[in-house]
Amino acid sequence: MSADSADLAARIDMTKPHPARRYDYWLGGKDNFQADRDAAEAIAAVFPHIRTAARENRAFMQRAVRFLAGEAGVRQFLDIGTGLPTADNVHEVAQRIAPESRIVYVDNDPLVLVHARALLASSPEGATAYIDADARTPEKVLADPALRETLDFSQPIALLMVALLHFVEDHEDPWSVVRQLVAALPPGSYLVLSHATFDPLDAETIAAMDAVNKNIRPLFSPRPLAEVTRFFDGLDLLEPGIVSVSDWRPQPGPRPTPAEATGYGAVARIA
Numbered sequence: 001m002s003a004d005s006a007d008l009a010a011r012i013d014m015t016k017p018h019p020a021r022r023y024d025y026w027l028g029g030k031d032n033f034q035a036d037r038d039a040a041e042a043i044a045a046v047f048p049h050i051r052t053a054a055r056e057n058r059a060f061m062q063r064a065v066r067f068l069a070g071e072a073g074v075r076q077f078l079d080i081g082t083g084l085p086t087a088d089n090v091h092e093v094a095q096r097i098a099p100e101s102r103i104v105y106v107d108n109d110p111l112v113l114v115h116a117r118a119l120l121a122s123s124p125e126g127a128t129a130y131i132d133a134d135a136r137t138p139e140k141v142l143a144d145p146a147l148r149e150t151l152d153f154s155q156p157i158a159l160l161m162v163a164l165l166h167f168v169e170d171h172e173d174p175w176s177v178v179r180q181l182v183a184a185l186p187p188g189s190y191l192v193l194s195h196a197t198f199d200p201l202d203a204e205t206i207a208a209m210d211a212v213n214k215n216i217r218p219l220f221s222p223r224p225l226a227e228v229t230r231f232f233d234g235l236d237l238l239e240p241g242i243v244s245v246s247d248w249r250p251q252p253g254p255r256p257t258p259a260e261a262t263g264y265g266a267v268a269r270i271a
Helices: 003-011 019-026 034-046 050-070 090-097 110-114 138-143 145-150 174-183 203-213 225-232
Strands: 076-080 102-107 127-132 158-162 189-196 263-270
Touching: 019 034, 019 050, 019 110, 034 050, 034 203, 050 090, 050 158, 050 189, 050 263, 076 090, 090 102, 102 145, 110 127, 127 145, 138 145, 138 174, 158 174, 174 189, 174 225, 189 225, 225 263
Parallel strands: 076 102, 076 158, 102 127, 158 189
Antiparallel strands: 189 263
């Protein structure tokens, strides 16, 4: 085993749940450990719609990427908090529309790094890259050579922060993280963001979720609409604004209620 492989193996702690692996479990994936499954089931026990919420969040991301690659003509994507590869990752959705699209993925879970080759299967016309970094250190993401080698910062870039920032606590200032990243992007870029919320839930469910949350790390920080809105300060929100992820430019047909999706989603243009 190489030194890099040994270091990577040492970083994968199967005894502690990780949000990316828990999300993978809810989506029906296989890349998770017992600790992840136990934490996921503890949440599902008090909020049975959690798998629906995970699927709806994923579908929001895919619709946003289709819009950006299609109608908006964006050809570059920076996906922070990528998660484990599953069906229709960002590069697959974007390159299906525009094969020349270029995507940089960022995540801090070493298991995602193990599977990063699935995220690097770019079309011949486009390109993908992977950065092993934490969203809490945007300066590290922005300084990584792979970012500038893959994306052209003279052209618009779509920044995706999907189901990520509710794992960044208030004292870590997630709003500053977003501001730093947005400030580095050229005019005409976009921010795609989704965030968990308890706004549509009843008091009993909220109390049960809070009780479970006390025993799970990293701490889960759902936020009300006013705090989610702060992420978009100074940006031009696209229609329909900040809404339930299920209600952002949905496909025809029935869809979950805000209380089942439990997440806000929006896309904004950076002037």
